[in-house]
Amino acid sequence: MGVQPDDEFGYQDLAADYFGHQPSAAEAAALISRLHGAPMYFYKKGKGRYKKAPQEALQAALAGVERKKREQEQIDGWVAELKAGALPEAIRSQLMQLLWKPDKNALEFKAFDQASRELNLPPLRLADKVGGIPSVPDYLMAGFLMEYFPKGAGFGKYAPPAELLELPVAAVRAFSIDDANTTEIDDALSVEDLPNGNKRVGIHIAAPTLGVPQDSDIEKMVLSRLSTAYFPGDKITMLPDDVVQAFTLQEGRDCPAFSLYVEVTPAFEPVAFENRIEKVPVAANLRHAELEQVFNEETLANDPGVDYPFKRELTWLWQFAEALEKRRGKYDPTRPAQHDYNIDVVDGRVSITIRKRGAPMDKLVSELMILANSEWGRMLAEADIPAMYRAQSMGKVRMTTRPEPHIGLGVAQYAWSTSPLRRASDFINQRQLAAMIRGEKPQFAQGDAMLFAILRDFDATYGAYLSFQDKMEHYWCLKYLLQENITEPTAAVIKEDLVRIDGLPLRLRIPACPNWHAATACSCRWSRWTC
Secondary structure, three states: OOOOOOOOEEHHHHHHHHHOOOOOHHHHHHHHHHHHOOOOOEEEEEOOEEEEOOHHHHHHHHHHHHHHHHHHHHHHHHHHHHHOOOOOHHHHOOHHHHHHOOOOOOHHHHHHHHHHHHHOOOHHHHHHHOOOOOOHHHHHHHHHHHHHOOOOOOOOOOOOOOOOOOOOEOOOOEEEEEOOOOOOOOEEEEEEEOOOOOEEEEEEEEOHHHHOOOOOHHHHHHHHHOEOEEEOOEEEOOOOHHHHHHHOOOOOOEEEEEEEEEEEOOOOOEEEEEEEEEEEEEEEEEEHHHHHHHOOHHHHHOOOOOOOOOHHHHHHHHHHHHHHHHHOOOOOOOOOOOEEEEEEEEOOEEEEEEEEOOOHHHHHHHHHHHHHHHHHHHHHHHOOOOOOEEEEOOOOOEEEOOOOOEOOOOEOOOEOOOOOOOEHHHHHHHHHHHHHHHOOOOOOOOOOHHHHHHHHHHHHHHHHHHHHHHHHHHHHHHHHHHHOOOOOOEEEEEEOOEEEEOOOOOEEEOOOOOOOOOOOEEEOOOOOOOO
């Protein structure tokens, strides 16, 4: 009867039909080899048995072969362009994706990878060779955004902050101390004289949580971004600008705030603490550059008689700050001077300014923030309300939801609470503080898995943001050396072959460095490089 077109068949039957006689072993082997080598046309149904592929399936398979052929031709064309030093437009538009988070099934990746292997160049070197890297900062920023802001650094649509409830207005004149570029003004201070001869210090912290309901669009942003990301010349804020402007401690306004009032004796001993949620009149936003001209170690040691805003309060607060530092066991006037650096980039030109760390205005603010973070941490612990603490027993600082000592700071506990416009940890802790002050149920109870999850995410993300900032600062420091034609900078050994370049926040490994002791002064020399 022979083989029917759409029936399953054995290869012997087809061979008999094809050859017109019982096939020899060689003929049977030749036929089965051809059947086995044409899977698009014949489906294997069992040992020695086959079935003709349906017409629709065959057409689809043939179309697939044709498509793969065209794709390979496209890949080959792109590879040829790349090897010739040109960057195909299709690859240019996806280049950062190919370098940072490639889809290995994409034709563009296959072409770029093939060209990279054939030229024996790492992908980044190939991208640079064909003109695909406009600048190192652009390359680093693209990878950072792809990893932590995959939907872009913008905020999209969101519901505005909620209307605030009526709050009492504090009878103080508060002031803040910040860098000129600071827009997220989290903290301000005030000083009052009390009838008993003591003073009352107000530590006033911006209160975004009062206008951000739980599970709102803005809270979701906080828990997604987790922190403001800083890098030379710019930043990506945790909160949208209109939310920041609504809650920043802007001068000339009565601003919602969480206030910690500290009663202090003439001997600079804190004797009482009080919490208030209120509106605080902010009289001035003092800026580092102007303030440091009149409020510094020299003017405090030998007052030239020049008056300036809040001179009396600042002088007293500096004395109080020194007393607080001594209470923590961290006062050491013989400690070698350390410095903070500000890197600014305008039209590709780098400027680096240096400020001595521990200057009076820095110490004043840092000591009062340490006091607030420590005391609020203590109060939350006594109320059995969990918070996000920083702790250090030995070595690395870590985060925990329970109070533990921070030996680096010399305090029994340390709950980050003074930067709620910039850090999710402080934002969450402010929610917990609000519940404690008002006697309400906190958002997170002891052992809450969600709080642990937020803490874990915050810790990892905050560290990643700092790492990115370090990378960008490292690049711009190298650029600064090139810009200023500094080929033989001096440095100090940190340990082994790691040195810190003098006058810059730049650490480098010098492979040929002898085994010198830490702090050994040395000079470095290198050939010119490009960046």
